Amino acid sequence: MAAGLVISAPASGVGKTTLTLALARAWRHRGLNVQCFKSGPDYIDPAFHAAATGRASVNVDSWAMDRGAISHLVSRGADADVVLAEGSMGLFDGVAAPGVSGTGATADIAEMLGWPVVLVIDPSGQAQTAAAIAAGLRDYRPGVRLAGVVLNRVASPRHEDLVRRALNDAGIAVFGALPRHAEISLPKRHLGLVQAEEQAEIGKLIDEAARFVAEHVDLDAVLRSAASWSPQPAANGLNVTPPGQRIALARDAAFSFVYPHMLEAWRGAGAEISTFSPLSDEAPDASADVCWLPGGYPELHAGKIAANARFRSGLRAFAETRPVHGECGGYMVLGTALTDADGVRHEMTGLLGLETSFAKRRMHLGYRLATLAAPMPGHRPSARLRGHEFHYSTILAQPDTPLAVVHDATGAVIAETGSQRGHATGTFFHLIAEDR
Missing domain, CATH: 3.40.50.300 (P-loop containing nucleotide triphosphate hydrolases)
Incomplete structure (x- = not known):
């Protein structure tokens, strides 16, 4: 005991x-x-x-x-x-x-x-x-x-x-x-x-x-x-559906903010996860059926991400036929451009129209409840997703179709709706669980 x-x-x-x-x-x-x-x-x-x-x-x-x-x-x-x-x-x-x-x-x-x-x-x-x-x-x-x-x-x-x-x-x-x-x-x-x-x-x-x-x-x-x-028997576990059977997961110093319980739940449901490093100019596994870019610190590595042609072209090729999803920092990298804290604008992958800036920092922090208006990997339209948002980026443009209606913990609607274009989706919040 x-x-x-x-x-x-x-x-x-x-x-x-x-x-x-x-x-x-x-x-x-x-x-x-x-x-x-x-x-x-x-x-x-x-x-x-x-x-x-x-x-x-x-x-x-x-x-x-x-x-x-x-x-x-x-x-x-x-x-x-x-x-x-x-x-x-x-x-x-x-x-x-x-x-x-x-x-x-x-x-x-x-x-x-x-x-x-x-x-x-x-x-x-x-x-x-x-x-x-x-x-x-x-x-x-x-x-x-x-x-x-x-x-x-x-x-x-x-x-x-x-x-x-x-x-x-x-x-x-x-x-x-x-x-x-x-x-x-x-x-x-x-x-x-x-x-x-x-x-x-x-x-x-x-x-x-x-x-x-x-x-x-x-x-x-x-x-x-x-x-x-001693633990009490749980009637049910996590309500988590893997985004795919074979998941290509970005994983390095710029893409590391992913909740451990999510990865365990995906594996527990039978999914296979292969990791790749955008900072090392690696592309997602071509045999995967979905690509997931977690949050992290892309703003600290924006120049390198912009210069890594193999990663960018590989991700774009992947997204032509299969879903790609980004959370927070991953969402920013799926966008058109990211301006760093020094005011330097870096071209990102362009799968979404999102443009963000760290030149004028503004903290975004809190729980989020999102009702999906469109599907994202692992979740159907109308699904209610609970997550958390924490970043200092400012949205300069968010022109794509909104992915969800997003509320904060008080019930207020917020502007960070996420985006959807083709096979690419992204959110500013990190997913924790789906409502049953």
Whole structure:
């Protein structure tokens, strides 16, 4: 039987990912099998989890997934000794209107699974107030149980003592306190952490984080606070249809934002996936019956993509007879042109008329519910798709037939409708699940 915990915080940027990776690796060094999950739609953190544990991590999302799908996904932790779910944003942060089984908040997952929460608290610029924040989070929602806290970035022993005393007075366990330690800082860029596969030294960094956390945190006390857990049988799994039998998937530093559970679901339904690298000027497998371009960072590699003639001509030839779909960054590459942050315009593949620019950055962020007006690979017209959008590009032109009517989590119609032309389709949102 596994022991389950949720790692959360009052806000983003407090150190949830670092603590999750450090705990996972430290317990793995002790001979324990550790399984991680990511609460919410972050597509970067699961790769870090896999690097720390040696086991694939997936997202669980209460806005986009029903309880059966979540139960199905977490059941992979049945053979683990410890199961850690890393939260997103603050513990109770979600959208205003509930989705399939919740608002997307980490607290939904904690309550649904019955796992207690370890809070990461950064008391910078405070002392006793940190205890008030922790107590407020503990008492805000009765179904969510607080196991204790780990303090991060404490300024001095005196600072730690003040915060510890206040937390003890509030009846909140303190598992440890971490001084500032630059050696375990994870590098970031505009869409979050620099991807795990782009960091050659990621293993050493996680090892150092594990050593540092083991030195300052009572690992045994944290483990004792976990809830004994065994997965409940799921009546159904994910409602995911593969886009084809043989899928050519773009996969490299510019095309990497794809949810692990989607790939697993495609393979589980019998699909075969072959990968190719547009950055290495590779074309999709000519024997595939569909091509899928995930999101990523095409804006950082736009010049190279524009110059890679074999990739561009191969993709165009593929799209003459078979479906090609792009998500977010992949959608931009299917378009006519992309202007980078320096204002340089780069020609893209031209399968769609979309033109985007990063010269004037504007953040687009949030859940999306799309009702398809036309088919896209794996999904019929009128299908209701749930996904998440996060990018900084501005649409300069979107002239093709809209692919869908797209709403945000409040129900408001948004302009990012996606596009359809010939065999090519694209969306700004990343698909998470289809409504049953």
